[in-house]
Amino acid sequence: MKQMIFAAAMSLQFAAPSAHAANGDVAVYGLDQGQRRHSALKQINTGNVKRMVPVWNLSLASNHAQSQQPLVIDGVMYLPTADATLAVDALSGRQLWKTSLNYAPDVFGVVCCGILNRGLAAHGGKLFRGTLDAQLTALDMRSGKELWRAKLQDYKEGYAATGAPLVANGVLISGISGGEYGTRGFIAGFDPDTGKELWRRHTTAAPGEPGGDSWPGETHKRGGGPTWLTGTYDPELDLVYWGVGNGGPWNAAYRKGDNLYIGSVIAVRPKTGEVVWHYQFSPNDPFDYDGTNELVIADLPMDGTRRKVVMQANRNGYFYVLDRATGELLRANPFIDKITWAKGIDMKTGRPIDTDDTKKIRASLTMEQAIDVWPSALGGKNWSPMSYDPSSHLVYANTLNIGFPYKTVDPEYNKGAFYLGMEFTSLSWPENGNRGYLKAIDPVSGKTRWQVPSAIPNFAGVLTTASGLLFTGAMTGEFLAYDSKSGRKLWQFQTGSGIVGMPITWERNGRQYVTVTSGVGGVYTLFSGDERLKNIPTGGSVWTFALMDQ
Template structure:
């Protein structure tokens, strides 16, 4: 195995070798690097460092998907938001919820071990957007996860025993963790949540063997630093820019790509200027946290559009040349393609059905072209009337990750078509378990046709929509595509569905009994292809949007695994 820059991987290689020597089943660095091409295992969040969420498996096809049936179902023993992605390593499935980490036989659903997560009794009072866990990282016989009270934990894969646990930040200051960690460049990387509480975002690099914090990259620029002059005095140290979703990694460039979230407060006139590095894509060296380049999607971020949505890595033909790119369907309604070697904008095209905050993205500067409404919002700290903004703060697409089919050169993503009424106001930082937004929310607005979301196929080279499948409520699950021509996702009403990737026609569905916000995976065992997804409804959209179709969705939390009926 050839690994570019061997030195930066020495700590992780030593960890893997130690696990092998100790008799534990240990995946290697090659397993992580080749995850997208190895259908027997799923060793990384996103099914590969580039998070394409695409599988080469072809046993389940558009012709036979109607024969797909449940093989087993496993209760998670809680009714919180089940938004996690399992891992499948050496014949064992590993699942994280906010209350447990467990090892499961992937064919039978039998639990091998189950380790509880101890949380403080008052944790619910400090949460922005629900209590959940999005997944795990794994290497060398060790599992790594985060907890909602802002800790990072290492667990022995063989028996579930905790190896180490470290505190990333203080949850009583508004910091939380829900993401899967990322192993890259010899480090274990995590971000942080809490942008609604006047916190300061960061990315941290940890020694995966000991849990020692090696570096911290803060995501707001302080006075005297590059970008420090883009803030009003005294605002940057509590200015948000949370890093609440898992980044991607290019081992050849040795760059990690991580998105940052909204400014704190949301009111842009309170913060002033572009407020770097909120709502941006950051390229950093995983060994040191060095910032190599940045691209800010929404300077000043006037509407909580974030830049945290997944940064999917691909190679696309740009001007006739194969180009390393990263892609993001941003909450601001535009689909971005960047050159990931230098952060230069290649294209930014509108994918959301309705956008009224900007007329487009200037190709020369990469900045949005503000409408008069947004121009006024940027300089008016105390507004006198409500405005209707499209997309809403839910975005044209939220965190639920998209899939990219490299053979068809198509992205498949779940989009949202909802507006909001807001009025920005002056607000001092309240402190404690209280949001700091600087606005009054007048409610959310449905489109005239009542279709609040779609599953959309998007051509990232042409920058245009290929097809869409509208739905009354937005799909809030991740998307999985396969080489056989299928796209899988789930609805907040509980339906797990399969679509034809060529036409968008729905081919199959199964009612799981509770809303789906989990991230589906597919894998192969003994010549049989399986698909696994978590079900369990408690999304922030369902809680806040007033969507009538989600009022009576049952609570629940479980793991479903499917295969073709023999």
């Protein structure tokens, strides 16, 4: 079903967005191809941000989690929800068109973890998005008309597509989610004009393939390896970096071995899907630590030289810096205070140094008593993306301070049901009450420059600007601005529901705007048991702000 409102304004030309944001637009997921989420805009700064006020607000008519990042191209804002795609006049908030998705009733029962969509790709006058029933669709940017649809996999087996696709060297690339359901992960490349599948790269290696001997028997067939967050493209090297998620089942004793390529980053050629190099953050990954968190590329001063790197704050609690041409491990430092699963990372081998508890968990098909593990499966940082400021060479992230009791049980596969092989009953909370921190982190040393504690952890993305501002959101609904140098809070606005999306900033006609979506939901809401969330209203909306006229 499609609702369209046309006006004279729609006669504007819908030019194809460039690879990088131009003229103040936000044309790609992550604000740029390196997923740095940093803007050069300076009109709103630390001195005047207190004058920032709402310009418009639009209801999204949805009670699901609003985890998306909007795009702004030629004066039009595009954004997805779990079940629709919208085009909005960016200056007024007036809806221009809306294209809805009609899901079968059983779709919502086989989606983990939250009914949501994270973003769009734009290329050649088309918008691309994934769907909860594991399809990839293309829409006309002018009208919202669906142009083609490609099936990724069978949603009834637990597959879904919630991440933004990526266009790299003319190829549309999509990942897949569903690692908790006994699925087999992959990324796939498509012709953006026709939807024809060009290649498919599975992320659990089969016998006879490189890494195939890291799986016992046929466990790779239901071995997980989801690719549910968006990859990053380096046009200079013509490499796409894509994170690979957890093994299936979580019970690692059932699939002894490293289990390539779970818990890894793979660097692939966008034209062919060829794996050029890989690095495995968490071999065998019993704890759902994944390798899917955003991969940020930067030119980082290190050891007296400037290195071309790709960085990740992994859910396992370590911050990794890799050479993005070769995959060489350059740094691996803890960025959270409490890590009990590993003693550290061996820089010679690149492998974690297991604690005795982790050794026991890896070897035990079943356990009589649970072992407390930190961080929890939510990670030291969940999927909510960080920002990298190239002037300070710091990253800014919402981090977590949560553990969980881990007890293995015999795994049992049932189509469309969780396939974990572990008993999940609760989470473990910190004694000081601070379940999360907004942190400024030095990626070279791993040291925290400043931090802001939060009793209810934040799951919003982080945005920084060249004027020294940092924007993020709280589960309790506040949209927040900080001084990125000190962590001092400068401004806040209550949006009416929890923020779990990604803020953006953009410019039109010489005026800078900041946009964020609001609408509580997602993995913490579903699995934390946090009673305080009951008082946070649901309901999705978009808020756009600018400086109040003097």
